[in-house]
Amino acid sequence: MSLPRVMIVTGTDTEVGKTVVTAALAATLARQRTVAMLKPAQTGVGPHDAGDADEVRRLSGVDSVHEGARLRDPLAPTTAARREGMALPSVLEHAQKVHTLAASHDVVLVEGSGGLLVGLDGHGAGLPELAAELELPCGFVVVARAGLGTLNHSGLTLEALRRRGHLVLGLVVGSVPQTRGLAEQTNLESLEAVTGAPLIGCVPAGAGSLPADEFRSAAPSWFGPPITTA
Numbered sequence: 001m002s003l004p005r006v007m008i009v010t011g012t013d014t015e016v017g018k019t020v021v022t023a024a025l026a027a028t029l030a031r032q033r034t035v036a037m038l039k040p041a042q043t044g045v046g047p048h049d050a051g052d053a054d055e056v057r058r059l060s061g062v063d064s065v066h067e068g069a070r071l072r073d074p075l076a077p078t079t080a081a082r083r084e085g086m087a088l089p090s091v092l093e094h095a096q097k098v099h100t101l102a103a104s105h106d107v108v109l110v111e112g113s114g115g116l117l118v119g120l121d122g123h124g125a126g127l128p129e130l131a132a133e134l135e136l137p138c139g140f141v142v143v144a145r146a147g148l149g150t151l152n153h154s155g156l157t158l159e160a161l162r163r164r165g166h167l168v169l170g171l172v173v174g175s176v177p178q179t180r181g182l183a184e185q186t187n188l189e190s191l192e193a194v195t196g197a198p199l200i201g202c203v204p205a206g207a208g209s210l211p212a213d214e215f216r217s218a219a220p221s222w223f224g225p226p227i228t229t230a
């Protein structure tokens with residue numbers, strides 16, 4: 001499968017490692033392509049804090065990182081914006097930003113907030129609606145946990161994507177512990193069968209704490225096809 005121009009990184013939950021996976025994808029793809037990254041809505045940060053886009057820049061070395069909106073409360077963007085009385089860009093505006101970035105980069109990575117159905121605009125529309133507005137080939141990467149519960153969360157996320165007709169590139173486990181317990185071991189063996197989606201990457205626990213140069217040189221080894229064959 002050749003990679004689509006737009007790759008949307010979602011997760012089975014918040015704090016599953018989407019940012020670390022996005023940075024690893026950026027570092028890997030940037031070896032042969034120009035890469036841009038967009039975080040449509042960043043919550044839980046003040047004006048001078050580092051957000052996910054900053055973390056992707058730091059780890060991957062990709063400089064073209066962008067934030068659509070920034071909100072202080074560590075909540076879903078739609079909720080945080082309502083509490084702050086702030087107007088968020090619509091998903092159509094987020095999609096237009098993706099088109100603008102795609103005009104000057106080979107690949108655009110988009111990192112959602114929390115899980116798939118979390119709203120990114122003022123009306124609760126999120127990544128599925130943003131993807132539907134795109135006039136470019138796009139595919140989803142689903143970041144999942146390694147531990148107990150991930151088979152159900154991953155299966156639900158894949159079902160929701162398929163029901164909406166979106167292309168799924170595959171699953172990436174965001175943080176694989178060095179010593180795997182019974183659940184981590186068996187989950188890695190079962191994820192593909194349970195979800196019907198390929199496991200296209202496994203990022204080791206601790207990767208986000210590596211020095212940036214080590215992160216960048218190791219990142220390609222965490223992925224298989226279709227990322228490595230692109």
Ligand SMILES: Nc1ncnc2c1ncn2[C@@H]1O[C@H](COP(=O)(O)OP(=O)(O)OP(=O)(O)O)[C@@H](O)[C@H]1O
Nearest residue numbers: 014015016017018019020114175204205206207208
């Ligand atoms: N492979 C990893 N190595 C080291 N740290 C990790 C790894 N995966 C996740 N983490 C850490 O776990 C926390 C959550 O990860 P991350 O920020 O990537 O989650 P997320 O899915 O992007 O969450 P959000 O929904 O807030 O965007 C962070 O502190 C991150 O540094």
Ligand SMILES: [Mg+2]
Nearest residue numbers: 018019052111
């Ligand atoms: Mg993140």
